[in-house]
Amino acid sequence: MSLFKRMPKAKQSDLEILKAELVELRNELTKRTNALSLVTAATNGLDQKIAIIDNRLAAMTTELSHQLHELGREIETISKTTQGSASREALEQLKVNQTRIANEQARYEIAFRQDLAEIVEQLRKSR
Numbered sequence: 001m002s003l004f005k006r007m008p009k010a011k012q013s014d015l016e017i018l019k020a021e022l023v024e025l026r027n028e029l030t031k032r033t034n035a036l037s038l039v040t041a042a043t044n045g046l047d048q049k050i051a052i053i054d055n056r057l058a059a060m061t062t063e064l065s066h067q068l069h070e071l072g073r074e075i076e077t078i079s080k081t082t083q084g085s086a087s088r089e090a091l092e093q094l095k096v097n098q099t100r101i102a103n104e105q106a107r108y109e110i111a112f113r114q115d116l117a118e119i120v121e122q123l124r125k126s127r
Contacts, residue, residue, distance in 0.1 A: 046119075046123055047120070050119060050120060053116065054113075054116060057112060061109050065105075068098060068101065071094075071098055072095075072098055075091055075094050078091060
């Protein structure tokens with residue numbers, strides 16, 4: 001009867017098995033690291049593209065807003081100088097259309113920004 005329970009000494013074959021497993025794990029880690037690098041590069045590229053789209057949208061929105069305001073000022077100027085009722089009706093219709101276009105533009109911008117936010121959130125979750 002032995003007083004101490006000793007583990008049998010490791011054999012050379014056991015060490016070779018452990019070495020092989022270690023090499024396999026390192027290879028798997030390298031593969032996963034490379035795959036993660038590719039995904040990270042792709043999402044960074046998408047983040048940059050989304051930022052570019054967002055900047056373009058902001059610029060277009062600003063320009064469209066300026067044009068709508070300018071159109072509004074021109075309509076006001078024309079309405080002050082025009083005396084005919086037909087012209088006044090046409091100007092009122094222009095004002096209504098201007099308001100409608102501005103509202104549509106705002107809705108489209110809000111919807112687009114929500115879509116962009118959802119895409120960004122999905123990208124962040126996939127990381």
